[in-house]
Amino acid sequence: MLSARPRRLMTASLLLAAGLSLSACGTGGDAQTNAVYQPAIGANLRSGDVQLYNALLVSNDDDTYTLSAGLLNKTKQPEQLTGASITPLDGGAPATAEPSSTVEIPSDRLLTIGSEGEIVLSASDLVAGKYVKLTLTFAGAGDVSIEAPVVERGEEGVYDAVAETEGGAAAEEKAAEEEAAAGPNEVASQGAEGAAE
Template sequence: MRHERLRRSSAAAATALALTTLGACGTSFDAQVNQPYQAGIGADLRATDVQVLGALFVENFDGSGTFSGTLLNTTERVQDLTGFTVTDGEGTELEVSSDGGDLSLPVRRAVQLGIEDSKVFFAEDVEAGRYYTITLSFDGAADVEIRVPAVTRNDIYSTVVTPLTAPAA
């Protein structure tokens, strides 16, 4: 009886070990668990001195789009934004306006754009469902170029700033 229990326990342990070992064979060092996960719609760019996180345009009632995203300065000095350009899929540069004064990125701190009390950029002729290329220039870091989507304004983006002029009734 005792030998029977020992055999069953050994068989169960061997089966569990085999299943674990064989299950691990289906993965490798490039398994998805080892890759960054981007749950949101916005675009991320992490391989630069100034990282861009969750970047997108939110379409406005007047045909413009508000840029929303977070910039993270990974350098050891403050980075001043010196340029913000936007081009469409055909390479045409869009007109950009901004609110909120100059933008300085503190060392190793994230700065969110496009919300109240932050720097806000509006690009003309932005359509939801399309992608736009943004180029950010800084005084002490390499330019950053990223393609970002444009989305329809809805409740999810209620904190993203809209232009001051209201649509005609």
């Protein structure tokens, strides 16, 4: 039978070994605190001259999709977005678009696009919840590609800040074309209705 002293020594050794082995469980190269945390739905590309943050396509009612993304220019020169294209990963038809107005990103700055409808793509076969290959073309950096999700605008108002139509000069041209097509009588009656309200 063991005396009290060796028993205490053995108990202390077991407790020390258990404490050391259990405390090592949360450390190492795969610890959660060492992983990049991405709380948003959009996709991120954290390398290259132009980096993308929270890139996603928001569905509109008319088979168009507005690009919402943060564009970070890591160069010492201003950069310009010149175009965008999407290709559904499940084999649907690709679509392309040019910015509705000039999108210039100052050097070493983040520019968020989407609220002005800078890039609106037409595509009839995209499905919310699926991913597309999104390629943005820049004047200096060339093509930057990422797999980005397609999301529904939804009723909760989560994407209310994302424009549903093209902004800038393209939207003004489209409004002028619609006004010209409507004819002077219809435009005048709309103006009278607005004044009556």
